[in-house]
Amino acid sequence: MDFGDLKVIRLSDKRGANGTRLWECRCKCGEVIYVLGASLRAGYYKSCGCNREEKRDIGAREHEKTDRVDGTRKTALKAKLHKGNKSGHKGVRWNESRQKWTAHIGFKGKQISLGYFSEKEDAIKARKRAEEKYFDPILNSDTEYKG
Incomplete structure (x- = not known):
């Protein structure tokens, strides 16, 4: 099952802060992360964060061009x-x-x-x-x- 750029691999033995088991997911970039099922279903996680970094870097370059x-x-x-x-x-x-x-x-x-x-x-x-x-x-x- 896919959630954005995350593909669910399996239910892992790792547990969240409240003791709930985490889902092991692989991002399109290859990074593996562990996420609560409720967070996946709610859409809180759609990637490992690689998209956010990419967008941030693009924004920073654009700002630098207009700021200098x-x-x-x-x-x-x-x-x-x-x-x-x-x-x-x-x-x-x-x-x-x-x-x-x-x-x-x-x-x-x-x-x-x-x-x-x-x-x-x-x-x-x-x-x-x-x-x-x-x-x-x-x-x-x-x-x-x-x-």
């Missing part, structure tokens, strides 16, 4: 502040060894140092200027990555 501009991901530029950030601003942190604030920005897979500053506000200003220089042309672009 000139090798840079637009969504990364708009990402929220990391929960571990102590300065309150992206790309600005306290450098303990130099006892100064440092600013940096990531662009096209590279980290660009924007300098060291005695005042946090100066580091924030440097980061904002760099965002305008590097990020604004990409965020305001309608160009898609042709990669």
Whole structure:
């Protein structure tokens, strides 16, 4: 008997969490999985999960094509502040060894140092200027990555 891409092989000796025996099934990809009969009949299982992974990968590739501009991901530029950030601003942190604030920005897979500053506000200003220089042309672009 078939349920989607799963072909029931036999009732196995394996048992589910509630003690019910599981059905041994072979997926079209060749993977063997064990499933509750009620779950098969209800349509909860139609494959071993290989279809889900395939669809996910296709979706991820499509997103990457529309998200990249000139090798840079637009969504990364708009990402929220990391929960571990102590300065309150992206790309600005306290450098303990130099006892100064440092600013940096990531662009096209590279980290660009924007300098060291005695005042946090100066580091924030440097980061904002760099965002305008590097990020604004990409965020305001309608160009898609042709990669």
